Amino acid sequence: MPLLGCIADDFTGATDLASMLVRNGMTAVQAIGVPEGPLPEADAVVVALKSRTIPAEEAVAQSLAACDALLAAGAKQILFKYCSTFDSTDAGNIGPVAEALLRRLQSGFAIACPAFPANGRSVFQGHLFVGAALLSESGMQDHPLTPMTDPNLVRVLARQCQGAVGLIPFAVVEAGEAAIRREATRLSESGRRLAIADAVTDGHLMALGAACAGHALITGGSGIAMGLPENFRRAGLLPEREDAGALPDVAGACAVVAGSCSRATLGQIGLARDHAPTLELDALATPDADALAAQAEAWMEGKLSADRPVVIAASAPPERVAALQARLGRDAAGALVEETLARVAAALVERGVRRVVVAGGETSGAVVQRLGVRSLRIGGEIDPGVPWCWTEAAGGMRLALKSGNFGARDFFLKAFAHG
Numbered sequence: 001m002p003l004l005g006c007i008a009d010d011f012t013g014a015t016d017l018a019s020m021l022v023r024n025g026m027t028a029v030q031a032i033g034v035p036e037g038p039l040p041e042a043d044a045v046v047v048a049l050k051s052r053t054i055p056a057e058e059a060v061a062q063s064l065a066a067c068d069a070l071l072a073a074g075a076k077q078i079l080f081k082y083c084s085t086f087d088s089t090d091a092g093n094i095g096p097v098a099e100a101l102l103r104r105l106q107s108g109f110a111i112a113c114p115a116f117p118a119n120g121r122s123v124f125q126g127h128l129f130v131g132a133a134l135l136s137e138s139g140m141q142d143h144p145l146t147p148m149t150d151p152n153l154v155r156v157l158a159r160q161c162q163g164a165v166g167l168i169p170f171a172v173v174e175a176g177e178a179a180i181r182r183e184a185t186r187l188s189e190s191g192r193r194l195a196i197a198d199a200v201t202d203g204h205l206m207a208l209g210a211a212c213a214g215h216a217l218i219t220g221g222s223g224i225a226m227g228l229p230e231n232f233r234r235a236g237l238l239p240e241r242e243d244a245g246a247l248p249d250v251a252g253a254c255a256v257v258a259g260s261c262s263r264a265t266l267g268q269i270g271l272a273r274d275h276a277p278t279l280e281l282d283a284l285a286t287p288d289a290d291a292l293a294a295q296a297e298a299w300m301e302g303k304l305s306a307d308r309p310v311v312i313a314a315s316a317p318p319e320r321v322a323a324l325q326a327r328l329g330r331d332a333a334g335a336l337v338e339e340t341l342a343r344v345a346a347a348l349v350e351r352g353v354r355r356v357v358v359a360g361g362e363t364s365g366a367v368v369q370r371l372g373v374r375s376l377r378i379g380g381e382i383d384p385g386v387p388w389c390w391t392e393a394a395g396g397m398r399l400a401l402k403s404g405n406f407g408a409r410d411f412f413l414k415a416f417a418h419g
């Protein structure tokens with residue numbers, strides 16, 4: 001029976017969260033979509049949805065179904081995981097899903113904290129920073145699907161919510177667990193059902209985690225999960241685990257499939273170009289999934305190896321993404337590239353590739369669905385927030401689902417030195 005039941009709004013985000021839990025001593029399994037049968041055995045089960053950019057009512061329905069499955073399996077606490085850059089539109093989906101989960105759990109209050117200092121996300125006076133830049137100047141203002149142009153998360157979340165949104169400010173979080181509990185009670189009694197919580201250090205996240213021990217619902221990025229395993233250990237529910245992230249070994253050729261257009265991913269592709277065979281698909285020149293996939297299949301022949309990856313990317317800088325979107329519409333442009341990369345991943349696996357890094361949350365969703373992956377067991381981290389995972393698909397293979405913005409510049413090369 002899982003102790004912690006988690007609902008993640010995209011696939012890389014789910015892996016990021018599961019990785020945080022493994023690092024802090026819980027075994028974790030990521031289920032792809034709402035599980036139909038019995039849940040896999042683990043201390044934490046993370047249900048990975050692809051609900052970040054779908055209409056709000058669908059995101060709510062899927063999240064409630066996931067919540068019901070987790071509660072039915074015995075989960076003692078629910079965590080709703082969204083992006084550390086709060087990726088969403090004004091119509092949703094973070095606010096509507098959080099409010100619906102609060103109602104389902106008959107709970108009065110939850111915190112909302114996307115901070116993840118190890119990856120440069122900090123929240124101060126309700127404002128989200130990525131490194132030293134405000135969210136709205138971090139590159140996220142150009143995101144293909146969820147451009148983030150307002151760094152004030154109290155305002156952003158309030159636009160998505162029926163109820164008023166509060167703030168647990170830096171001074172309270174800095175004062176620690178007891179002060180946070182008092183402020184949460186005060187906010188809840190004054191009618192706030194959600195409050196953005198400031199956090200700029202891991203110590204703040206640990207204090208928030210401890211203060212939320214009794215909360216039915218917690219919402220945030222993977223950072224907010226850091227303190228939760230300790231709550232379960234303190235309650236005598238979770239044993240000390242030596243290696244929560246042990247995975248079976250896998251042999252086979254290796255590849256990277258990239259659909260993220262983030263600055264980090266573009267930099268990683270730039271470095272990989274000098275060290276590994278790299279194909280950059282041009283969706284603007286050839287806006288046709290069949291033709292692009294055929295180009296990739298022809299290119300990969302004779303290049304696959306267990307010693308170094310091939311890299312196949314559709315990623316492009318903002319002006320080229322904008323040009324394709326102007327031509328096809330935003331959703332159709334995204335769908336075209338996702339379909340292409342899902343086919344590319346399937347072609348790689350057909351040719352014996354068994355270790356694959358996928359860059360981008362939406363891209364990962366498309367690839368994982370195409371490969372027929374039902375669940376992923378979470379292993380050790382390559383870089384903060386990106387672990388290797390093992391799946392039974394294709395007779396047993398490893399996948400690393402990289403959030404667009406995560407990973408050092410040499411991530412695509414380093415990953416295969418680890419697994």
Ligand SMILES: Nc1ncnc2c1ncn2[C@@H]1O[C@H](COP(=O)(O)OP(=O)(O)OP(=O)(O)O)[C@@H](O)[C@H]1O
Pocket residue numbers: 010012013144145259260261262283284314315316320321322324325333334335336337338359360361362363364402403404405
């Ligand atoms: N050349 C391109 N032109 C237009 N859209 C593109 C292009 N390349 C990729 N895309 C689309 O951009 C979107 C990128 O989203 P994705 O979630 O995969 O990456 P990300 O947002 O950087 O990652 P994360 O969600 O993990 O932060 C996808 O829908 C992808 O299909």
Ligand SMILES: O=C(O)[C@@H](O)C(=O)CO
Pocket residue numbers: 010012013014016017082083084085221222361385403404405
């Ligand atoms: O929180 C993050 O930044 C990531 O886990 C993510 O959700 C990317 O899609």
